[in-house]
Amino acid sequence: MAAHTDDALPTQSLTRAERLDRLPFTRAHGKLLGGSGVGWALDAMDVGLISFVIAALAQAWDLSAAEQSWIASVGFVGMAIGASVGGLLADRIGRRQVFALTLLIYGLATGASALATGLVMLIVLRFLVGLGLGAELPVASTLVSEYAPKRIRGRVVVILEAFWALGWIAAALIGYFVVDAENGWRWAFVIGMVPAVYAIYVRMRLPESVRFLERTGRADQAEAAVRVYEESAGQRPVPSPAIAEEPAAPPHWRELWTARFRRRTAALWVVWFGVNFAYYGAFIWLPSLLVSQGFSLVKSFEYTLIITLAQLPGYAVAAFLIEKWGRRATLATFLAGSAVAAVLFGQATTVPQIIAAGMALSAFNLGAWGALYAVSPEIYPTALRGTGSGSAAAFGRLASIIAPLAVPFFIASGGSSLAFVAFGIAFVVAMVGSLFLPEFRGAALEET
Numbered sequence: 001m002a003a004h005t006d007d008a009l010p011t012q013s014l015t016r017a018e019r020l021d022r023l024p025f026t027r028a029h030g031k032l033l034g035g036s037g038v039g040w041a042l043d044a045m046d047v048g049l050i051s052f053v054i055a056a057l058a059q060a061w062d063l064s065a066a067e068q069s070w071i072a073s074v075g076f077v078g079m080a081i082g083a084s085v086g087g088l089l090a091d092r093i094g095r096r097q098v099f100a101l102t103l104l105i106y107g108l109a110t111g112a113s114a115l116a117t118g119l120v121m122l123i124v125l126r127f128l129v130g131l132g133l134g135a136e137l138p139v140a141s142t143l144v145s146e147y148a149p150k151r152i153r154g155r156v157v158v159i160l161e162a163f164w165a166l167g168w169i170a171a172a173l174i175g176y177f178v179v180d181a182e183n184g185w186r187w188a189f190v191i192g193m194v195p196a197v198y199a200i201y202v203r204m205r206l207p208e209s210v211r212f213l214e215r216t217g218r219a220d221q222a223e224a225a226v227r228v229y230e231e232s233a234g235q236r237p238v239p240s241p242a243i244a245e246e247p248a249a250p251p252h253w254r255e256l257w258t259a260r261f262r263r264r265t266a267a268l269w270v271v272w273f274g275v276n277f278a279y280y281g282a283f284i285w286l287p288s289l290l291v292s293q294g295f296s297l298v299k300s301f302e303y304t305l306i307i308t309l310a311q312l313p314g315y316a317v318a319a320f321l322i323e324k325w326g327r328r329a330t331l332a333t334f335l336a337g338s339a340v341a342a343v344l345f346g347q348a349t350t351v352p353q354i355i356a357a358g359m360a361l362s363a364f365n366l367g368a369w370g371a372l373y374a375v376s377p378e379i380y381p382t383a384l385r386g387t388g389s390g391s392a393a394a395f396g397r398l399a400s401i402i403a404p405l406a407v408p409f410f411i412a413s414g415g416s417s418l419a420f421v422a423f424g425i426a427f428v429v430a431m432v433g434s435l436f437l438p439e440f441r442g443a444a445l446e447e448t
Helices: 016-021 026-062 065-093 095-113 119-147 151-180 184-191 194-205 212-214 219-233 252-258 262-283 285-292 297-307 311-321 327-347 351-378 384-435
Strands: none
Touching: 016 212, 016 219, 026 065, 026 095, 026 119, 026 184, 026 194, 026 285, 026 297, 065 119, 065 327, 065 384, 095 119, 095 184, 095 194, 095 351, 119 151, 119 184, 119 351, 119 384, 151 184, 151 297, 151 311, 151 351, 184 351, 212 219, 212 384, 252 262, 252 384, 262 285, 262 327, 262 351, 262 384, 285 297, 285 351, 285 384, 297 311, 311 327, 311 351, 327 384, 351 384
């Protein structure tokens, strides 16, 4: 992300959004990306941990496949509600406020899960964890997207999403070294409390969205926020035209289905649904599926860790291509690769085949996630950005509720190969949906 100034823009009367777009990637951007990314990684760590905990609890509590499914799915029920409510709140009270609140909710609920004495208590706590998780992810991507310079915005958001891989790797390491020990699953949940502490940092150190501040009539705060980034780039402030001081009326979610946004909303929801179904159906059950194939708990955790490491190159390639090919082409390509890899994984029988197909699935799938999080905030104007991203994520979470419950049915009907064929079909549906999304590579975010 080399330093660059957009000389095509005039030097006078730039809007604050244009002033942000003309900047190079600065240290201030790096702090925002890193601060948001750590929160993102902690989210991934929590989601990843439950896949290892389920495998351990299946033995410790003698859980049936249906009971294991409910532990996984109830968290996604919370995530569906959290994503929808979190997006609406982000457009009303601010991105940073919601980000910090959600980290606090799921961090405390995760720590409390360590005290669970039975299945019902754990299910209730996993629902609360899901509320926080679901709200945080679209809000964080919206905040970063609104600060990133337009020519590298997609790449910055993909890098943000790449922190997910770090969190999942951390979960795999905790699963390998901690969960298999006596009461190890409880200690894993204690480690998951870290987000509650991190929430304090988020609330105090990360900036609020300039666009949100302007829309809510806080021009002075918006100006101060922009100047922090200009100073970080070594540039002098440029006068911005006056804006209305009266706060704008909050949007209603029904605006997502007006003639202007209907096609993009429908396409985005289809992509979110397909990706969620395939990803969570596969990866939440992965350790348990390996155990069911005769591998020990330790070996299944080891193979899952290896497969998870492939997420990093998937993100790296997606981050490069998203500004070369564009959002739509990158997303569609990675979804197509995910579909092929899913079918191959379902047919794998030997350890090398399982690891190779699993790594391909991991790389393509997470690269697709990166592109999806980059495009989601871009296709709506400022007033609807949080609502639009959150609503799409909420609809996708319906698939993540269904998928873990459907896996036992697939396995009973046709084994793991049938399950992964179903995941491949879901990826194909998502790929078709991605072809109908608008392309915003290099374009400024819409304000109205």
